[in-house]
Amino acid sequence: MNSSNPTHTNRLAQESSPYLLQHAHNPVDWYPWGEEALTKARTEQKPIIVSIGYAACHWCHVMERESFENARIAEVMNQHFVCIKVDREERPDVDQVYMDALHAMGLQGGWPLNVFLNPEAKPFYGGTYFPPRNWTQLLESIGQAYKSDQRKELDASAEQFARVLQASDLDKYRIPEAAEGLSDEQFKLLVYNLAKNFDRERGGMNRAPKFPMPSIWRFLLRTHKLTGSQAVLQQTMLTLRELAWGGIYDQVGGGFARYSVDAEWLAPHFEKMLYDNGQLISLYAEAYQVTQDELFREVVYDTIQFVQRELMSPEGGFYSSLDADSEGEEGKFYVFTKDELREILGDEEPLASDYYNCTALGNWEHGRNILHRRQSDADFAKAHQLTPGVLAEMVQGWKQKLMAVRATRVRPCLDDKILTGWNALMLQGLLDAYRAFGEADFLVLARQNAHFIQQHLRHGPGLFRNYKNGRATISGFLEDYALVIQAFTSIYEATFEETWLREAEQLTEYTLTNFFDPTEQQFFYTDATGEALIARKKELFDNVIPASNSIMAHNLHRLGLHLDNARYTELAAAMLRRVQELVVREPQHLTNWASLYAALLRPTAELxxxxxxxxxxxxxxxxxxxxxxxxxGASHSSTLPLLQGREPKNGETTLYVCFNRACQLPVHTVAEVLTQL
Structure with missing residues (x-):
């Protein structure tokens, strides 16, 4: 609710999260998640509503408008419940626990996530979006039931769900530790099981809605490198091309939306998330290294430009997301009618409309068009008897004119909180782009962001999760540690500045002390020194952001080699063994683990x-x-283990290729290194 003179103000007005602040003037007496609300529930023996969402979530806004801004509905909520609002991006630990509870109830997950808890914060019922009438009926029936004899049943149900939540995922999915080691045969089966789900016409996986899922395609690039399989490379290239041509990609301003509602990548939910764009920059940079395809270069450069223009703070941090809606309509900022295009582009409109597949009827609401492509620039130029150079100039001109018009429109809301893990994903993307293209500006941005993390997001020996308005308030989760360790290791490899490797090592030691469970050889999601929820979870499955455990396993493997630390490399292998059978059986949910399988199947080169x-x-x-x-590497002497005893020969820069600490003959050119590999 936006109002200069609000009738209501609740405790969320003291928060920094834009999502929580959006609810600060609801008539609902919202509390943020914390001891004050939980104590109130226990003291008054009231049930709790925990309502979880995020700033770029379309249906979260709908439910707020329909129910949480409604004074009559708010009165029922306030009368019967202690009401807690949670930004899932700030508190993924709370979101994980109660999303798992919803799944345990046999219900489909999603956001907004609305869960009913007893005063001990144990869940007994939940759902996602509720229309106002259903929501009111549910509130009244649960409110009355909790005051009657039915309370005992609800509490018993809550105890039962709490026990389910406390069970380990390794137990829940009955995952035995792998009896056999890694093998080429088993790896082939893993790839076959993943390939069964490919959409071979339009790329991606064979279902709608379609999410880009960068870790799947990065795994397949690794698989191609390992096996030489042209089939997996073709599926990856098909997917990346269709994504880059689709409406899910902002053809004018760069950057990707979160997902497409159809199987053709045409109609996105228009919110743009930092975590997607950071990972997609990495994916397209790697794909360019493999193919030298100019489309992939263009996507990387335009997406970085989008992030720098629209998601970068003056201090060098990156904001979280842009909303899907503006002026109450989804996608309005990004779409154009044919008449608007004619007015903006003049005589060139028919050609531009052909290029972007725009029609008078439109392919979106109210006769508007989501700009998208269906052929390569080379094919389009040939079909229209243009030289590639002339077409490239025209496209550039169209983009500039359309961007100028967009600049006059009401912009989608910006979620300007800064999250550590998501910043680390963008930092990794910049480093992957720098490696692929050697563009000095990408390294400047990466360094700026790394220093921002060090300056504003460190918490003694550990990390904070969030930062806004000069304040960091929430302790880091395993996701934050894993992604920062990964990015800091990558900065070392991109610059040979040893301090970054040492920082990665220190953070790794912190996670081993405060997150590791030796019983299951995996890491908890939450810090042992942090707030205890009703269950302490471990993240095993790779989602749009890979599982924090799979990222940590990769980190331990890389750092173990860099630092000659056998404990790290052995632990990485042990972590994979714990999930190996499931990775082979259901790789679509564990592709970052599958990438580790690919890495451990052959000795890793130490260059x-x-x-x-x-x-x-x-x-x-x-x-x-x-x-x-x-x-x-180093241009001078170094104490790092990998550099010990490896000197320049005859004062000339020398390159060593080693496997398992045994080196081949030293050489002086990159071409010779590639031959030895």
């Missing part, structure tokens, strides 16, 4: 560059796609 031109050689080497290698 060392020493001598006066170490930086130049590193840049040259980085242009190549080398997913199963760690790279270390």
């Amino acid at each position: 060392v560059i020493v001598g006066p031109e170490a930086e130049e050689r590193r840049q040259e080497l980085s242009r190549h796609y080398l997913p199963n290698a760690v790279v270390a």
